[in-house]
Amino acid sequence: MKGKLTVLMITAFVDMLGLAMVIPLLPFYATKLGASASMVGVLIAAFSIAQLASAPLWGRFSDRYGRRPALLAGLLISAVAYVIFAYASTLWLLLLCRVVQGLGGGTIGVVQAYVADASDPKDRAKSLGWLSAATSLGAVVGPAIGSALIHWGRHAPGIASAIFCVLVSIFAWTYLRESRVDTPVTSEHGVVHQTSASAVWSVIARPKEPAQRMIWVYAIAIGAFYGTVPTLPLILMHRLPITEANVGYFVMYLGGMGVFVRGGLLGRMIEWLGEARLTRLGLVLLALGLALVAAVHSYLTLLLALTLMPLGTAFVFPCVTATLSRVVPNRHRGLYMGVQHTFGGMSRVVFPLGAGIAMDHLGLGFPFVLAGVLVLATLPLTASMEDYAAGRIPSVTKVG
Numbered sequence: 001m002k003g004k005l006t007v008l009m010i011t012a013f014v015d016m017l018g019l020a021m022v023i024p025l026l027p028f029y030a031t032k033l034g035a036s037a038s039m040v041g042v043l044i045a046a047f048s049i050a051q052l053a054s055a056p057l058w059g060r061f062s063d064r065y066g067r068r069p070a071l072l073a074g075l076l077i078s079a080v081a082y083v084i085f086a087y088a089s090t091l092w093l094l095l096l097c098r099v100v101q102g103l104g105g106g107t108i109g110v111v112q113a114y115v116a117d118a119s120d121p122k123d124r125a126k127s128l129g130w131l132s133a134a135t136s137l138g139a140v141v142g143p144a145i146g147s148a149l150i151h152w153g154r155h156a157p158g159i160a161s162a163i164f165c166v167l168v169s170i171f172a173w174t175y176l177r178e179s180r181v182d183t184p185v186t187s188e189h190g191v192v193h194q195t196s197a198s199a200v201w202s203v204i205a206r207p208k209e210p211a212q213r214m215i216w217v218y219a220i221a222i223g224a225f226y227g228t229v230p231t232l233p234l235i236l237m238h239r240l241p242i243t244e245a246n247v248g249y250f251v252m253y254l255g256g257m258g259v260f261v262r263g264g265l266l267g268r269m270i271e272w273l274g275e276a277r278l279t280r281l282g283l284v285l286l287a288l289g290l291a292l293v294a295a296v297h298s299y300l301t302l303l304l305a306l307t308l309m310p311l312g313t314a315f316v317f318p319c320v321t322a323t324l325s326r327v328v329p330n331r332h333r334g335l336y337m338g339v340q341h342t343f344g345g346m347s348r349v350v351f352p353l354g355a356g357i358a359m360d361h362l363g364l365g366f367p368f369v370l371a372g373v374l375v376l377a378t379l380p381l382t383a384s385m386e387d388y389a390a391g392r393i394p395s396v397t398k399v400g
Contacts, residue, residue: 018161020142041356050102052345059338074107086158109337133262139255143248223347286312294365
């Protein structure tokens with residue numbers, strides 16, 4: 001397991017490095033091309049629209065043909081997107097770049113399914129935490145590199161990101177081995193579905209079942225964070241002396257906190273509080289951090305908000321995803337991980353679109369307060385989550 005996870009962590013790190021190099025630059029590029037805050041929201045949401053459409057298909061593909069080919073294809077598609085970003089001279093080309101990025105990024109559920117395949121149920125949250133630490137480290141280094149490369153020209157960050165994607169795809173082709181094996185079902189909770197459409201529909205039609213509840217918690221939390229935080233530069237450029245040349249360093253701190261928590265603190269917190277209580281604590285911290293963004297007028301307030309938010313996400317996402325991996329059958333793990341990211345993608349469409357419109361009409365801080373309230377509203381969905389912890393899954397079979 002350690003060898004496979006190490007290779008996957010390196011792959012995920014470099015993949016995120018490329019993405020993080022260009023994401024903080026997007027609002028600056030877009031506004032220079034005449035985009036409003038609403039249009040910036042559209043550009044941010046476009047990634048998630050493409051991701052949500054492709055994630056279940058990638059999941060089904062990986063369940064049938066293997067995780068490895070799906071991951072390699074996603075990396076190469078992402079490389080194409082970064083080349084488009086490098087030479088985008090219109091808002092339409094920026095939009096196309098984001099759509100192609102989303103298609104490549106639809107494999108995130110496959111990555112998580114890979115980790116779930118290769119780890120014991122009791123260690124999955126920790127393993128997913130280490131994977132998240134690797135991606136967070138990419139998010140730490142990437143923004144600073146992106147801002148530094150601006151001095152070499154506008155095209156440099158996009159071209160460098162594309163090169164990173166090609167190099168890591170070669171690395172993964174050489175060293176990453178297939179993880180999926182036919183193993184017994186570890187849990188029989190929820191309804192087993194054979195198609196992407198039926199699995200997606202089950203989240204809407206059966207929202208009270210264990211897997212579906214975990215997907216809703218994940219979707220709202222990830223939308224609140226990743227759907228609103230990319231609009232943070234629109235606040236910072238108005239309230240603090242922050243530009244495209246230094247914004248990457250603030251995003252670097254945000255990612256650095258995620259690395260610290262996932263790599264050094266998450267395992268101990270799981271042992272101390274358990275996955276269920278840690279999820280609830282994470283939701284509260286995330287909500288507070290989001291709401292605090294609305295009050296940012298100083299570096300101290302910004303620092304506190306940028307500390308609380310990654311603490312919250314580092315606690316919530318690995319625990320929720322590990323729980324989901326246990327309450328669905330192994331043979332449909334890739335599918336349901338993809339479905340989780342489809343709903344996460346829907347949320348990441350709604351949040352940035354709403355955030356952009358709200359910033360134009362209700363104030364720059366309003367979307368962050370609302371996002372915090374919605375995160376708190378997911379707390380009731382974690383009821384009975386303790387029953388799905390490793391080794392405590394009731395033997396209830398419900399097949400449809």
